[in-house]
Amino acid sequence: MAIDLLYFGAFRDSIGRDGERVDPPSHVVTVADLIAWLAERGDPYAGAFAQRERVLAAVEAEPAEMEGNIFGAREVALFPPPGAL
Numbered sequence: 001m002a003i004d005l006l007y008f009g010a011f012r013d014s015i016g017r018d019g020e021r022v023d024p025p026s027h028v029v030t031v032a033d034l035i036a037w038l039a040e041r042g043d044p045y046a047g048a049f050a051q052r053e054r055v056l057a058a059v060e061a062e063p064a065e066m067e068g069n070i071f072g073a074r075e076v077a078l079f080p081p082p083g084a085l
Contacts, residue, residue, distance in 0.1 A: 001072065003034075007048075008079035011055075014048035031057045032066040034076060049078075056081055 006019045028037045035052055038045040049055060057064045058077040070076055 003070065003073055004075045006075065006077040008077065010080050011048050011078050015044050029069060029071050030066065031059065031064050031068045031070060031076070034070055035066075035078070054080055 002021050002023045004019060004021050007015050007017065012018050022038075024034060024037050028034050032052070035049050035055055035057075039049045039052075040046075052066075055066075056079050057066070057068070058079075059068055059070055059073045060075055061077070064070075064076075
């Protein structure tokens with residue numbers, strides 16, 4: 001299941017791009033799973049997502065909780081809280 005990831009704010013700066021298409025493994029079914037999988041890929045993702053409690057997400061342009069389902073999603077946006085560096 002290919003997903004278009006969009007990175008905003010500090011995540012875009014840390015990762016060095018504003019988005020990419022990824023094909024996560026089948027066990028990645030929630031926003032939290034996706035962030036963990038990205039961090040496991042090593043730098044720059046590990047550094048960008050080291051503080052997972054500071055990650056907000058939107059799935060298909062709708063706000064999503066960390067346990068929100070991403071199965072079948074075409075787009076996931078990851079961004080820091082407002083005012084965060």
